[in-house]
Amino acid sequence: MNAHVNQNSVSAIDNIAKGDVLLQVDNISLSFGGVKAITDISFDIRKGEIRAIIGPNGAGKTSMLNVINGFYHPQEGTISFMGQQRTKMRPYVAASQGISRTFQNVALFSGMSTLDNIMAGRCLKMHKSFFWQIFRHGPALDEEIEHRKVVEDIIEFLEIEHIRKDPVGALPYGLQKRVELARALAAEPILLLLDEPMAGMNLEEKEDMSRFIIEVNEQFGTTIALIEHDMGVVMDLADRVVVLDYGKKIADGKPAEVQADQNVIDAYLGVAH
Amino acid sequence: MELLYNIFIDPFVQMGAMPDFLLQVLWEGFVSGILYALLALGFVLIFKASGVFNFAQGIMVVFSALSLVSLYAAGVPAYIALALAILIMAALAVTIERVVLRHLVNQDDIILFMATIGLSYFLIGFGELIFGGEPKAMITEELGLPTGSTTFDIFDGILILQHIDIAAAVIAAILVAVLAIFFSKTRIGRGLRAVADDHQAALSVGISLNQIWAIVWFASGIVALATGIMWGAKSDVSFALQIVALKALPVLILGGFTSVPGAIVGGLIIGFGEKLFEVYWGGLLGGGVEGWFAYVIALIFLLFRPQGLFGEKIIERV
Amino acid sequence: MFYREAGQYKTNYKDDLATFPILQDRIAIGIYLVIAFVAIPIFGNDFFINSMMIPFLIFTLAAIGLNILTGYTGQLSLGTGAFMGVGAYACYKMTTIFPDINIIILVVLSGVFSAGIGAIFGLPSLRIKGFYLVVTTLAAQFFLEWCFIRIPWLYNYNISGAIEVPQREIMGVIITGASASPTARYLVVLSVVVVMTWIASNIIQGRIGRSWMMIRDMDIAAELMGVRPLQAKLSAFAVSSFYCGVAGAMMVFFWLGAAEVESFDVNQSFRILFMVVLGGLGSLVGCYMGAAFIWMLPIMITIAPSIFGLDINAATVEHINFMMIGGLIIFFLIMEPHGLARLWSLAKQKLRVWPFPY
Numbered sequence: 001m002n003a004h005v006n007q008n009s010v011s012a013i014d015n016i017a018k019g020d021v022l023l024q025v026d027n028i029s030l031s032f033g034g035v036k037a038i039t040d041i042s043f044d045i046r047k048g049e050i051r052a053i054i055g056p057n058g059a060g061k062t063s064m065l066n067v068i069n070g071f072y073h074p075q076e077g078t079i080s081f082m083g084q085q086r087t088k089m090r091p092y093v094a095a096s097q098g099i100s101r102t103f104q105n106v107a108l109f110s111g112m113s114t115l116d117n118i119m120a121g122r123c124l125k126m127h128k129s130f131f132w133q134i135f136r137h138g139p140a141l142d143e144e145i146e147h148r149k150v151v152e153d154i155i156e157f158l159e160i161e162h163i164r165k166d167p168v169g170a171l172p173y174g175l176q177k178r179v180e181l182a183r184a185l186a187a188e189p190i191l192l193l194l195d196e197p198m199a200g201m202n203l204e205e206k207e208d209m210s211r212f213i214i215e216v217n218e219q220f221g222t223t224i225a226l227i228e229h230d231m232g233v234v235m236d237l238a239d240r241v242v243v244l245d246y247g248k249k250i251a252d253g254k255p256a257e258v259q260a261d262q263n264v265i266d267a268y269l270g271v272a273h
Numbered sequence: 274m275e276l277l278y279n280i281f282i283d284p285f286v287q288m289g290a291m292p293d294f295l296l297q298v299l300w301e302g303f304v305s306g307i308l309y310a311l312l313a314l315g316f317v318l319i320f321k322a323s324g325v326f327n328f329a330q331g332i333m334v335v336f337s338a339l340s341l342v343s344l345y346a347a348g349v350p351a352y353i354a355l356a357l358a359i360l361i362m363a364a365l366a367v368t369i370e371r372v373v374l375r376h377l378v379n380q381d382d383i384i385l386f387m388a389t390i391g392l393s394y395f396l397i398g399f400g401e402l403i404f405g406g407e408p409k410a411m412i413t414e415e416l417g418l419p420t421g422s423t424t425f426d427i428f429d430g431i432l433i434l435q436h437i438d439i440a441a442a443v444i445a446a447i448l449v450a451v452l453a454i455f456f457s458k459t460r461i462g463r464g465l466r467a468v469a470d471d472h473q474a475a476l477s478v479g480i481s482l483n484q485i486w487a488i489v490w491f492a493s494g495i496v497a498l499a500t501g502i503m504w505g506a507k508s509d510v511s512f513a514l515q516i517v518a519l520k521a522l523p524v525l526i527l528g529g530f531t532s533v534p535g536a537i538v539g540g541l542i543i544g545f546g547e548k549l550f551e552v553y554w555g556g557l558l559g560g561g562v563e564g565w566f567a568y569v570i571a572l573i574f575l576l577f578r579p580q581g582l583f584g585e586k587i588i589e590r591v
Numbered sequence: 592m593f594y595r596e597a598g599q600y601k602t603n604y605k606d607d608l609a610t611f612p613i614l615q616d617r618i619a620i621g622i623y624l625v626i627a628f629v630a631i632p633i634f635g636n637d638f639f640i641n642s643m644m645i646p647f648l649i650f651t652l653a654a655i656g657l658n659i660l661t662g663y664t665g666q667l668s669l670g671t672g673a674f675m676g677v678g679a680y681a682c683y684k685m686t687t688i689f690p691d692i693n694i695i696i697l698v699v700l701s702g703v704f705s706a707g708i709g710a711i712f713g714l715p716s717l718r719i720k721g722f723y724l725v726v727t728t729l730a731a732q733f734f735l736e737w738c739f740i741r742i743p744w745l746y747n748y749n750i751s752g753a754i755e756v757p758q759r760e761i762m763g764v765i766i767t768g769a770s771a772s773p774t775a776r777y778l779v780v781l782s783v784v785v786v787m788t789w790i791a792s793n794i795i796q797g798r799i800g801r802s803w804m805m806i807r808d809m810d811i812a813a814e815l816m817g818v819r820p821l822q823a824k825l826s827a828f829a830v831s832s833f834y835c836g837v838a839g840a841m842m843v844f845f846w847l848g849a850a851e852v853e854s855f856d857v858n859q860s861f862r863i864l865f866m867v868v869l870g871g872l873g874s875l876v877g878c879y880m881g882a883a884f885i886w887m888l889p890i891m892i893t894i895a896p897s898i899f900g901l902d903i904n905a906a907t908v909e910h911i912n913f914m915m916i917g918g919l920i921i922f923f924l925i926m927e928p929h930g931l932a933r934l935w936s937l938a939k940q941k942l943r944v945w946p947f948p949y
Contacts, residue, residue: 326725373921373925377924377925380924380928382722383665383667383721384924384928386667386722387864387868387920387924388920388921388924390861390864390920391865391868391916391918391919391924392917394865394913394914394917394920395914395916395917395918397913398909398915398917399910399913399914401909401913402907402910402911516857519729519857522722522729523730526723526726558741559741559742560741561737561740562737564736565733565736565737568726568727568730568733568734569730571730572715572730575715575718575719
């Protein structure tokens with residue numbers, strides 16, 4: 001992986017220095033019918049950091065990610081990404097702004113091969129019109145080859161060469177997670193959202209995945225927000241942690257600070273509310 | 274201008290001028306609404322229990338009615354023929370469960386749906402092979418159903434009510450009541466709702482999927498038989514019915530796929546709407562609008578309320 | 592034994608991205624094309640060409656159309672028959688109004704009309720899924736059928752209500768109407784179908800096809816990856832209907848010669864759907880197999896018993912045909928949801944390692 005990563009960062013992203021706020025979430029509330037999923041949450045994600053979102057089951061972590069990439073629309077609050085405040089936006093708009101993600105329950109395109117899945121991640125970068133697609137020779141094929149090269153770099157980076165042409169439906173879970181990461185990386189995101197990237201993995205797979213996450217962050221400067229249950233992993237990986245419980249934010253800070261926070265300990269050990 | 278008048282004013286002027294005719298149209302609409310509701314009821318039963326949209330419900334109506342008529346024609350007394358027809362539907366339900374459904378547990382909805390299209394083609398071929406393709410008259414009188422009609426004098430005109438139509442409404446009401454009790458009060462009814470929610474989860478708590486499915490298909494077979502008798506009494510029993518039966522789809526769109534009251538309300542809306550539109554507005558378009566009216570209404574409705582009148586809003590998750 | 596890819600290394604991505612990466616497949620395609628373009632016109636009799644090859648090819652094209660929508664984009668449609676009808680009536684009207692324009696151009700143009708109509712009826716697919724969508728396609732089916740009957744302008748106010756194909760020629764050869772030779776019509780149909788299959792294969796392997804499959808496999812994830820559902824679904828509806836429209840126009844102009852609304856009814860929609868399901872959802876080769884199978888089946892049922900000296904009347908053939916198709920649909924959905932095409936590729940897979948499978 002080389003120069004092509006962060007091609008899309010030509011414009012707005014360069015104006016934001018490392019360590020400045022990339023995404024600002026202000027007073028977000030989200031409810032379904034009468035059920036409140038998220039209540040008045042605010043936090044920020046700074047450029048270049050790994051930001052962990054943790055909390056017990058049902059704390060609203062995944063809902064938070066869904067809000068960030070436009071899948072759910074919060075009833076209250078504002079989100080601004082790269083300094084631009086946004087109102088209701090469709091998920092594909094978030095994608096085109098450089099937000100990419102993986103899913104808690106693997107959401108690969110099960111009828112397609114590994115290669116096609118990762119190529120799918122590049123769909124926003126491919127533009128050759130319908131007219132050229134009809135012929136598949138000339139510009140459309142050139143474009144396909146150009147992107148294939150990028151995808152092959154990612155495949156190499158994540159060490160999944162051997163399953164390149166296998167249908168993803170038949171892959172073991174750990175590899176599916178890795179393909180999903182590859183697909184998200186193929187979009188060359190500015191902000192990468194990872195929803196429990198290590199759920200259901202054994203120790204070795206977790207170590208591999210952690211290594212990939214750190215490398216993505218360090219080599220390409222991609223800002224990462226991740227949800228994870230494994231506290232060891234979170235403490236090792238994350239620069240800052242935000243803790244949710246029952247849809248509310250109960251702590252925010254460096255891993256060590258959060259670990260010592262009484263509210264967090266209560267939430268995890270279960271104290272009567 | 275004249276067009277606007279024809280669309281927005283003239284039909285209502287006509288309705289006001291001949292209220293007896295309007296009442297007659299509404300009654301016709303009510304009757305076909307009941308039949309649609311009965312049809313839709315068969316769909317709802319199966320959908321509730323298996324998440325299968327049973328495309329073959331229409332042919333099941335035809336098949337059951339033809340069994341009944343043909344048995345009678347072969348010399349079997351009417352009531353015994355009725356009992357035998359019910360047995361045939363039971364056998365059909367068990368066979369379908371054994372041969373088709375059992376092998377398609379946990380498949381995509383669309384796969385199951387297409388399997389029922391295959392099923393309905395099989396039954397069309399099978400039915401025509403056994404019973405022959407020509408339309409047959411329903412044995413209305415022999416089953417003890419009323420056949421006459423009553424004429425009312427109202428609004429300086431007349432309103433004719435066919436007794437068979439009244440009987441249809443009553444039978445439909447009884448069926449709905451029985452099914453409602455069956456669903457909410459019995460052990461099988463509870464199991465059935467569990468199966469509808471999640472095949473695997475239901476299996477894991479020890480509910481016999483196979484048994485539930487066979488029962489439900491049998492129940493909707495009985496509903497199909499009732500529909501077939503009523504429908505056959507109004508027109509003949511023929512295979513053309515199974516295309517008409519597709520109208521249950523728009524009915525279900527209006528009422529929601531899992532709601533019994535929804536099926537009835539939806540059926541009535543389509544029944545009334547279709548007759549009124551055909552009589553008062555159809556002429557503007559050259560007539561014959563009954564063929565698509567229901568679908569177009571459903572289509573428009575879908576755009577505004579995809580979950581149906583009584584369905585719950587679905588929250589998508591990732 | 593001869594079907595080997597060993598030793599065929601790809602040294603660049605272009606080769607790896609080829610439609611038929613294996614040499615033997617390319618040879619086989621070449622042979623099929625020679626048979627279709629040379630051997631059949633020379634050796635095939637009129638019955639074979641007119642009653643088997645032409646309808647087979649036309650139905651293949653319609654099946655490709657439906658497969659694009661259902662197999663590749665995951666949107667089930669029961670309106671195929673009506674979209675074919677739109678193509679047929681559009682072509683009929685155009686050739687009435689512009690009799691001098693090359694009929695093949697008009698046939699292709701008529702696809703544009705059905706593409707437009709298809710896209711309109713595809714609009715609800717943005718909000719609704721699964722068999723809810725079946726209702727909107729049924730709405731299209733029944734509404735368009737009604738149009739074909741109630742708008743006499745469409746069939747030039749013919750008393751019969753049918754559209755009758757006028758005689759048209761290109762380069763001095765009569766290709767439509769009663770006096771066109773089966774071979775001429777066959778070659779036109781074959782050329783159109785081959786070219787359109789090639790185009791479909793190109794689109795499917797490219798960016799647009801991938802966005803369709805993303806929608807099919809996981810629509811939410813597709814949207815989060817940046818696919819616009821509106822564009823993806825409507826383009827699938829439009830391309831699909833385009834294929835169906837061209838197939839419908841060819842069906843009337845190069846095969847039936849005259850058609851009424853019955854040729855485009857809901858049973859036609861079912862027939863095409865069965866071809867797609869039996870052939871294999873999401874497979875172009877499958878469209879050929881499915882169309883051949885469904886079209887030839889009744890002919891086989893008629894011929895087979897007569898070999899044993901039995902005589903079956905036409906109605907019985909029809910009934911057995913229905914039963915067999917229904918039964919096979921269920922069988923395939925249970926045993927092999929990817930249809931004949933999957934069986935074919937399994938066979939090839941076996942052949943690749945034969946005779947030493949381990």
